[in-house]
Amino acid sequence: MTDVTEESVNIVGESPDVDSRVVESEVTVVDEEVELERTIGLAGGLAIGIGTMIGAGIFVFPGLAAAEVGAAGAISFAIGAVIAMLVALPTSELATAMPRSGGGYYFISRAMDTPFGAVVGLGLWFGLVFATAFYLVGLGHYAAAVLAEIGIILAVSPVIPLGVLFGLLLTILSLTGTENTAKLQNVIVGLLLVILAVFLGTGTLDATGIIGDPSPPERFDFAPVALLSTAALVFTSYLGFAQVATVAGEIKQPARNLPLAMVGSVLIVGALYVITMLVATSVAGSAALEAAGETAMVEVGRELFGLPGAVAILLAGLLATISSANASILSASRAIYALSKDALLPRRAAAINLRFGTPHVALGLAGVPILVLTSTGQVDLLAEVASFLHLVMYGLICIALIILKQNPPEWYNPQFTAPGYPVLPALGAVASFGLILFMAPLSIGVGLVVVITSLIWYWGFARDVTLKGVM
Numbered sequence: 001m002t003d004v005t006e007e008s009v010n011i012v013g014e015s016p017d018v019d020s021r022v023v024e025s026e027v028t029v030v031d032e033e034v035e036l037e038r039t040i041g042l043a044g045g046l047a048i049g050i051g052t053m054i055g056a057g058i059f060v061f062p063g064l065a066a067a068e069v070g071a072a073g074a075i076s077f078a079i080g081a082v083i084a085m086l087v088a089l090p091t092s093e094l095a096t097a098m099p100r101s102g103g104g105y106y107f108i109s110r111a112m113d114t115p116f117g118a119v120v121g122l123g124l125w126f127g128l129v130f131a132t133a134f135y136l137v138g139l140g141h142y143a144a145a146v147l148a149e150i151g152i153i154l155a156v157s158p159v160i161p162l163g164v165l166f167g168l169l170l171t172i173l174s175l176t177g178t179e180n181t182a183k184l185q186n187v188i189v190g191l192l193l194v195i196l197a198v199f200l201g202t203g204t205l206d207a208t209g210i211i212g213d214p215s216p217p218e219r220f221d222f223a224p225v226a227l228l229s230t231a232a233l234v235f236t237s238y239l240g241f242a243q244v245a246t247v248a249g250e251i252k253q254p255a256r257n258l259p260l261a262m263v264g265s266v267l268i269v270g271a272l273y274v275i276t277m278l279v280a281t282s283v284a285g286s287a288a289l290e291a292a293g294e295t296a297m298v299e300v301g302r303e304l305f306g307l308p309g310a311v312a313i314l315l316a317g318l319l320a321t322i323s324s325a326n327a328s329i330l331s332a333s334r335a336i337y338a339l340s341k342d343a344l345l346p347r348r349a350a351a352i353n354l355r356f357g358t359p360h361v362a363l364g365l366a367g368v369p370i371l372v373l374t375s376t377g378q379v380d381l382l383a384e385v386a387s388f389l390h391l392v393m394y395g396l397i398c399i400a401l402i403i404l405k406q407n408p409p410e411w412y413n414p415q416f417t418a419p420g421y422p423v424l425p426a427l428g429a430v431a432s433f434g435l436i437l438f439m440a441p442l443s444i445g446v447g448l449v450v451v452i453t454s455l456i457w458y459w460g461f462a463r464d465v466t467l468k469g470v471m
Contacts, residue, residue, distance in 0.1 A: 037357060040250050042257040047189045048247065048327045049265025052240030054192055055324030057273045059317040060138040061234045062280045063296030064380070066289035068230040071218040071281035074274045076230035077237070081270030083435060084238035086428035087394040088266045089418040090401040092259035095245045097404075097414035099254035103246035103331075104393040106338055111400035114344075114465055118458035119451055120393045121339045124246070126450050127389030128332035129366060131239055132325050133373035134382035136163035139321035140374075141294040146314050163374045170326050171367035174333065176356050188323040195316040196272060202304055203279030215282045228438040233380065235387040235435065237273065240324075241266050242390065243331040250334075255415030294379060332366035333359055344462045381446070384439050388447030395432035398425035 040048070057077070065073030094107040105124050109117020140163030147158060205211045241262040244251070251257050280289060280300045289296040301313030337359040340349035353360040373382060402425050404412055418424060436444065 038250055038252045038254075040247060041252045042260055043186060045244050045251055045257050045261030046265055046268075047186045048330075049240040049244045049261055050269055051189045051192075051320075051323035052243050052327040052331075053237050053265060053269040053324075054189070054196075054240075054272065055135055055138065055320035055322075057234065057237030057269060058196070058276050059142065059297050059313075059320045060294050060379070061237060062277055062300075063289045063293045065230050065234055065277065066281060066286040066296065067293075068233070069223065069226050070221055070286040071277070072220040072222065072227060073230060073234075073281070074277035075220065075222075076227050076234055077273035077277055078270070079227065079231040080235045080238050081266060081273065083231075083235070083394075083428070083431045084241060084266045084270070085263070086424060086431055087397060088241045088262045089420075090398050090425045090428055091242060091245055091394075092262050092416050093414045093418040094397065094401055094404075095248050095258040095262070096255050096416045097412050099248045099251065099258065100338070103242055103244075103248060103335070103338075104397050105335060106248075107245075108393070108396045108400045109342065111404045112396065114462070115455070115458055116396060117342070118344050118462055119454045120396055121335060121342075121344055122454035122457060123389045123450055124335045124393055125332060125339070125366070126369075127239075127386050127393070128243070128246075128328050128335060129369045130373060130382050130389065131236055131386035132167070132328035132332060132366075132370045133163075133376075134236060134379060134386060135321050135324040135328060136167045136370070136374040137377055137379055137382065138294055139163055139166050139318065139325060140377075142314060142317035142321055145295045145298055146318065149310065149314060160375055160377050163377075164371050166322065167325065167329075167367065167371050167374050170322070170329050171363055171370070173326070174329050175353065175358055175360055175363050188319045188326075192316055192319050192323070195312055195319075196276075199301065199304070199309075199313070199316075200272070200275050200279055203283055203300070204275070206304065207279060207282040218281050218286055225438065228435065232387060232435050232438045233384055234273075235391070236383040238266065238269070239386065239390050240269070240327065242394070243327055246331040246334050259416040329363070329366055329370065332370070333362040336362035336365050343465050344458070380440070381443060384443030385446045385450075388436055388439060388443055389450060391432045391436050392447075392451065395429045398428035398432065401425045 062073065065076060069076060091104070091107070095103070098106055098110060100106050103124070105117060105121035108120045137159065140159035140161075143162040143166070144157065144159045147154070202211070207215050244258065244261045244265065248254055248258055251261070280297065283303045284296070284300045288299055292299045295317065297317065298310050298313045301309035303309070305312065336345065337350050339345045340347055340362065349361050349365060350359060351361045352358070376382070401418065402422050405421060
């Protein structure tokens with residue numbers, strides 16, 4: 001058997017001729033030549049986490065959640081935030097022990113061996129692809145609403161063509177460099193937070209009667225199954241914190257910035273979701289939100305500020321969905337890059353573009369299926385399949401932490417320790433797997449097809465790959 005290490009992957013991603021693949025994850029001077037440069041600081045990490053999560057959660061889901069459970073959608077968002085936090089803390093510890101590109105895939109493959117790593121890695125790839133397609137469809141709805149607002153009515157709905165077009169443009173942007181993507185995230189998230197601060201502040205004052213007449217949120221309907229089913233639908237909103245871990249190999253000062261970015265993004269965005277749902281149902285009502293669907297928040301802005309409010313929300317919705325898609329394309333390509341470096345995908349997928357220093361083949365493998373799925377326009381299905389695949393990974397991340405802490409290898413030296421071990425990671429695993437049970441049968445079926453396909457790929461292509469060590 002010929003030993004193949006990461007050092008043998010050259011800058012253009014050429015594969016050595018081997019009979020069997022044994023991947024040693026050791027960082028050496030040679031290996032540094034093919035590692036991605038650490039260019040993302042704490043602000044960039046928070047921007048990736050917040051920017052990814054803030055899009056669908058605030059600008060696409062309120063109408064869909066109101067259609068299911070009315071004002072109690074705020075509770076569903078809160079449930080999602082709690083589950084995300086149960087996973088974010090264990091993920092933070094693992095990320096500081098293994099600050100490498102690949103995120104959850106990398107953690108699980110090193111803790112639970114190659115078959116689990118292959119299933120999670122391929123599942124992460126497609127989970128991010130489904131999530132990105134969902135964001136792009138939402139982007140298409142907002143772009144179409146902008147056209148309608150200015151009086152441009154097309155014979156054919158422009159939602160899908162616009163979503164595909166933006167997907168293509170964002171993929172090209174990611175090709176030109178991580179710093180360009182991070183800079184775009186920072187600008188978008190900054191503008192979003194300003195718009196949301198004005199919107200939520202005014203909405204809260206309106207709901208409490210400080211300005212105008214009091215308009216409290218509608219009465220909650222505490223139906224446990226419906227609340228959990230809605231939480232499963234909107235959980236796609238909380239995928240951003242894990243995407244920070246996916247680009248851990250490009251985060252500056254990972255011991256400090258990774259935990260702050262992951263935990264901070266969940267806390268900030270979780271609070272924004274709950275407040276937004278309460279404000280939206282108090283200002284416009286569940287029936288109006290349900291009727292407006294994916295662009296329900298435009299009607300809330302119109303109720304508060306008239307036409308300028310509708311325009312501001314349209315702008316914010318465009319920015320948010322662009323931000324979510326932008327960060328997800330970046331993360332999907334890094335998941336593919338990590339799989340390729342471990343020989344679970346062909347080595348060529350880890351090729352680095354010499355001009356921009358980005359994994360251009362991996363970006364293509366992410367971008368093409370994203371564009372295909374975006375063309376389906378199936379919002380609920382795309383969101384739930386993305387949630388399914390991520391929840392599988394989240395549950396296994398929590399299990400991976402328990403395994404590593406029970407019998408820690410020599411290289412396991414995290415700079416952050418998750419509190420509440422072993423209860424907290426155990427709760428995270430149970431909550432992650434349990435939420436899957438409340439999804440629509442079709443979404444579960446598609447998710448299982450991806451998992452089974454990943455297993456078939458592993459046994460057919462990568463069953464002779466052995467992953468050893470980390471540092």
